[in-house]
Amino acid sequence: MAIGLRIDVDTYRGTRDGVPRLLEILRARSILATWYLTLGPDNMGRHLFRMLRPAFALKMLRSGAPSLYGWDILLRGTLWPGPVICDRLARSLKAIDAAGHEVGLHAWDHHRWQSGIDSLSDEALEREIERAREAFVRIFGREPETAAAPGWRCTERVLALRASRAFRYRSDCRGAAGAFRPRVAGNAIAQPQVPVDLPTLDEACLDAGGGGVGARFNDSLLARLADGAPHVLTVHAESEGGVHSALFESFLNRAIAAGHRFVPLSDWLAANPAASERSIAKGQVPGREGWLCVVAGDG
Numbered sequence: 001m002a003i004g005l006r007i008d009v010d011t012y013r014g015t016r017d018g019v020p021r022l023l024e025i026l027r028a029r030s031i032l033a034t035w036y037l038t039l040g041p042d043n044m045g046r047h048l049f050r051m052l053r054p055a056f057a058l059k060m061l062r063s064g065a066p067s068l069y070g071w072d073i074l075l076r077g078t079l080w081p082g083p084v085i086c087d088r089l090a091r092s093l094k095a096i097d098a099a100g101h102e103v104g105l106h107a108w109d110h111h112r113w114q115s116g117i118d119s120l121s122d123e124a125l126e127r128e129i130e131r132a133r134e135a136f137v138r139i140f141g142r143e144p145e146t147a148a149a150p151g152w153r154c155t156e157r158v159l160a161l162r163a164s165r166a167f168r169y170r171s172d173c174r175g176a177a178g179a180f181r182p183r184v185a186g187n188a189i190a191q192p193q194v195p196v197d198l199p200t201l202d203e204a205c206l207d208a209g210g211g212g213v214g215a216r217f218n219d220s221l222l223a224r225l226a227d228g229a230p231h232v233l234t235v236h237a238e239s240e241g242g243v244h245s246a247l248f249e250s251f252l253n254r255a256i257a258a259g260h261r262f263v264p265l266s267d268w269l270a271a272n273p274a275a276s277e278r279s280i281a282k283g284q285v286p287g288r289e290g291w292l293c294v295v296a297g298d299g
Contacts, residue, residue: 002261003225004194004232004268005033006171008148010110011238012042012082015089018241023099025241025249029256034265035096036148036171039135040108042082086135093139102264104146105167108132114151122161129163146265148172152196152292156184156280159191169194169269171232174285175295178230179274192274194265195295198224198233201244203287214247221251225260230272232265 007022009015015038026033086093097103107113108131117125129147136144145168149158154172158164159182169192173182176197181188204217225231235241240248252262263271283294 001228001230002263002268002271003255004230004265005031005262006148006196006232006234006265007033007035007237007240008106008234009035009037009237010106010150011038011044012085012089014237014241015085015092018237018239019092019096021245022235022237022241022248023095025245025252026101027099029252031252031262032101032264033262034102034104034146034171036104036106036146037085037093037096037136038107038110038150039084039086039093039105039132039139040110041084043109043111044082086139090139097140102146102266103136103140103144104148104171105129105132105136105144106148107150108135110150113149114153117149117153117155117158122157125158126161126163129161133163133166146170149293154280154293155282156182159184159189159280165189165191167191169266171196171265173280173293173295174283176229177276177278177295179269179272180276180278180295181274183277183279188277192269193278193280194232194269196232196234197229198231199285199287200234200236201239201247202236203285206287206289214244218247218251218254222254222258225255225258230268232268233262 009019108128112120113125113128120128133144143166147164147167147170149172152172152174158172159170164170171194173193173195174197175195177195179192179194181190182193198221201214201217204213221233235248255262279296280293281296282291285292285294
């Protein structure tokens with residue numbers, strides 16, 4: 001069974017440093033993936049203000065978050081405006097497309113969406129999508145066909161937006177239901193959802209408090225892949241393309257040796273079409289703070 005491979009690029013450093021490293025890793029193994037790109041200002045450091053909450057601060061320090069993400073990411077956009085990624089790093093973004101990968105839309109301002117999803121108006125959310133779409137067209141010369149909400153922060157309200165409906169398919173939620181048609185206001189829409197069912201490395205590190213979780217994480221992933229189900233995995237340019245690149249290479253080598261192969265989400269969806277209608281809801285995932293979109297009723 002082919003594994004859908006999704007790569008999220010959330011930050012300036014992830015685009016500058018993580019993208020070239022991951023392209024090299026995948027090229028050496030003849031793997032293509034779907035990349036979801038953040039194109040606007042990198043203000044991710046504003047999440048640092050959550051460190052004022054003692055429980056969150058303790059968890060971040062225990063898990064080794066500064067080494068996982070880097071202090072430049074943790075501080076980006078706090079004391080000065082964050083750099084606009086598509087203006088500074090267009091060449092790195094174009095290299096993904098030139099290598100034959102599928103390229104999709106993640107965000108304009110990742111932090112603004114992730115932190116403001118419940119408070120921003122419909123018009124503001126539409127504008128976030130439109131600004132990212134306009135930047136995508138400037139860079140790649142075509143419309144994006146797929147999108148994924150930042151931090152899996154998606155609701156029925158988001159899916160009902162005109163700008164959200166412009167994509168052939170989306171990947172906004174977590175769950176093991178396989179591809180499905182989401183219900184919006186009680187009615188299923190035609191646009192398929194490709195949920196991510198496997199945990200991410202940063203979630204494992206944060207949930208376990210760091211401490212050598214890497215090798216155990218690879219073992220657990222490979223054990224889950226052994227069931228032959230149509231899994232979807234997300235990796236991040238900031239971690240698997242950074243400090244954990246060797247760990248990711250080890251996982252790929254072991255998975256390929258076990259007979260697994262990796263494909264972009266569009267290929268995965270073609271082989272596993274949306275055969276059901278499901279509802280989405282706000283839920284929790286171990287190791288990830290706050291709510292995220294999950295397949296309702298999915299275990």
